[in-house]
């Protein structure tokens with residue numbers, strides 16, 4: 001059973017530039033931490049450090065769990081999957097099972113795959129080729145695959161951002177439900193403040209080298225300011241003369257074409 005994930009004084013430097021600076025926080029069981037911040041703030045880097053894909057120059061990540069080897073599930077924003085890939089959604093989910101050294105599945109493992117697909121409402125897609133599923137269907141299948149490992153911690157990197165608003169809401173609500181029913185820890189990166197506000201228990205707001213972490217209502221107190229900081233308004237002054245020239249050429253082309 002999962003207890004806590006501790007991120008302890010993490011420092012990451014890329015090409016002499018400090019991307020993560022002395023970042024520390026914890027995620028507890030049954031908690032969903034929303035991570036927000038502008039492009040380049042280091043959000044994905046943080047997830048890669050937790051996954052062990054990037055070794056920080058300083059600091060460490062530890063997971064307290066009754067499992068001898070704590071498991072991390074990961075759902076990316078998207079995956080390159082060939083539309084003609086001859087693999088069914090059911091088999092794709094089974095690839096998430098731990099210790100798959102046999103070429104066959106035991107009855108227990110088969111039941112597990114079916115259960116994960118039922119929980120993520122994808123069982124009706126089980127026999128369809130993965131490449132033929134819609135974006136929203138694929139994301140739910142990726143989630144089922146990540147859950148098949150019985151993760152202590154689940155990491156989602158903008159994993160709903162390609163979906164329409166209803167599908168985003170449905171998937172985030174499902175993840176929120178799984179977090180509480182399985183008592184796992186979830187970290188989800190999102191640029192959608194509405195979703196973060198509704199589903200995160202706490203929020204980590206990252207900017208380059210500066211972090212604020214707190215309860216959702218606390219961080220969202222200045223929602224308008226936060227929104228401006230994450231999505232700066234479009235301004236005519238930011239258009240350079242080169243941009244203007246390109247826009248003019250595009251308009252001229254349109255006039256010529258139509």
Ligand SMILES: Nc1ncnc2c1ncn2[C@@H]1O[C@H](COP(=O)(O)OP(=O)(O)OP(=O)(O)O)[C@@H](O)[C@H]1O
Pocket residue numbers: 014015019037038039040041042043044045046
């Ligand atoms: N492997 C790497 N080598 C060098 N620089 C990197 C590497 N990975 C990321 N960076 C740089 O680190 C910074 C943070 O990148 P990161 O992907 O973590 O940002 P992010 O907050 O997830 O941004 P976004 O919201 O755009 O996804 C960026 O400037 C990026 O170019």
